[in-house]
Amino acid sequence: MDFMFLVFAAVTLLGGLVMAFHQSIVHSAFGLVAALFGVAGLYWTLGADFLGGLQVLLYVGGVTVLLLFAVMLSTRDSTRMNLSRYVLVAPIVGIVGLFVFNAYQGVSEIVNSLGSELTEPEPTSARIGELFLSPDHYLVPFEVVAILLLLVLIGAVTVARRGQTLSEESTS
Amino acid sequence: MMNPFVLLTAIVAQAAEPAAEVAADAGLVAETLTPVATGLAGSLSSYLVVSGILFVLGVATILTRRNALYILMGTELILNAANINFVAFARFGSFSIDGQMMALVVVMLAAAEAAVALAIVLRIFHDFGSIDITRTDSLRD
Numbered sequence: 279m280d281f282m283f284l285v286f287a288a289v290t291l292l293g294g295l296v297m298a299f300h301q302s303i304v305h306s307a308f309g310l311v312a313a314l315f316g317v318a319g320l321y322w323t324l325g326a327d328f329l330g331g332l333q334v335l336l337y338v339g340g341v342t343v344l345l346l347f348a349v350m351l352s353t354r355d356s357t358r359m360n361l362s363r364y365v366l367v368a369p370i371v372g373i374v375g376l377f378v379f380n381a382y383q384g385v386s387e388i389v390n391s392l393g394s395e396l397t398e399p400e401p402t403s404a405r406i407g408e409l410f411l412s413p414d415h416y417l418v419p420f421e422v423v424a425i426l427l428l429l430v431l432i433g434a435v436t437v438a439r440r441g442q443t444l445s446e447e448s449t450s
Numbered sequence: 451m452m453n454p455f456v457l458l459t460a461i462v463a464q465a466a467e468p469a470a471e472v473a474a475d476a477g478l479v480a481e482t483l484t485p486v487a488t489g490l491a492g493s494l495s496s497y498l499v500v501s502g503i504l505f506v507l508g509v510a511t512i513l514t515r516r517n518a519l520y521i522l523m524g525t526e527l528i529l530n531a532a533n534i535n536f537v538a539f540a541r542f543g544s545f546s547i548d549g550q551m552m553a554l555v556v557v558m559l560a561a562a563e564a565a566v567a568l569a570i571v572l573r574i575f576h577d578f579g580s581i582d583i584t585r586t587d588s589l590r591d
Contacts (some may be wrong), residue, residue: 287500294507297523298514310523313504317530320500324541326550329557336557341526341564348519348568351575367513375506382498389494389543405547406554416551423558430562434569 283323290316303349311342325399328406497538505531518571518581522564529560 293312300306314337321330409415508527511520533553540549575581 283496287496290500291503294504294527297527298507298511303517303519306520306523310526313527314530317504317534320497320534321537321553324497324537326537326541326553329537329550329553332554332557336561337526337530341561344564344568345519345523348571351572364514367510371506371510371513374509375502378502378505379499382495382502385539386494386498389539402547402550406550409547409551419555423555427558427562430565434565437566438569438572 282319286316286319286323288316289313290320292316304346307342307345307349310345311338314338314342326402327399328401328403494538494542497534501531501534501538504528504534516582516584518574518583518586521583522567522571526560526564529556532556 290313293309293314293316296309297306297313298309300309314333318330318333318338321327321333410420411417505528508524508531511524511527515521515524533556536549536553536556538549540547540553543549571581574586578586580586
């Protein structure tokens with residue numbers, strides 16, 4: 279468990295570093311793949327098996343393919359970061375990071391003082407299904423997300439298609 | 451690339467060290483009773499450190515790049531950092547599985563967001579011939 283945590287944390291952070299600092303956008307996209315897969319592994323070490331599987335399916339399989347598709351279609355212009363902007367931004371990022379770590383420290387002390395004992399991880403799929411489909415718990419968010427996904431499906435197709443039809447009208 | 455890796459591992463190990471010492475001080479009795487909660491993977495702060503570093507990397511990506519696709523990738527990184535927090539607090543706090551439900555909804559919304567945002571990026575590229583966010587500064591004429 280400990281060893282797996284180290285492996286997945288290293289994969290996550292290395293992927294994040296490559297994504298943030300590599301010059302080539304394709305390398306960055308693959309760094310993002312590594313980071314997302316590492317996050318899925320962290321879910322597994324936390325006992326969230328279903329969530330980790332969903333992360334691999336949706337992010338590593340879906341979002342990244344979309345991203346690479348967009349990269350393929352639309353990177354004629356420069357992808358490099360300008361160092362002057364980086365120097366300007368570094369203190370901001372440092373301050374944000376300090377705040378984040380301080381907040382984490384405080385909150386984790388509170389949670390540790392609650393003193394709940396760790397239990398052996400159990401399979402979560404059945405429980406998640408029950409919670410999502412029971413009206414007392416998460417049925418409403420579930421249906422809202424379903425409607426939203428339908429809207430997104432139609433909306434994305436409409437937005438991406440409108441450019442084509444407009445250009446065809448203007449050329450013809 | 452090897453140097454930051456070693457550094458980060460050292461940071462993670464250092465951050466989790468007090469928790470490990472506390473777990474060792476708690477004695478052999480507790481250890482035999484609960485064999486799950488030991489080491490790095492058994493402490494909340496190690497997950498929080500990873501999530502914090504991921505969050506800061508995402509913010510740095512968003513602030514330093516001018517390409518719209520990089521900004522989308524930074525957003526995904528930040529969302530994942532938040533998700534690690536949800537799941538970690540659900541595991542180590544006394545909240546049962548609710549954190550995982552939140553994280554599930556966030557993953558679904560992030561997928562939807564990525565689909566719409568990439569469609570918009572394609573459209574911007576079609577209209578402007580570039581996805582540099584400093585050059586897309588005019589409304590439709």
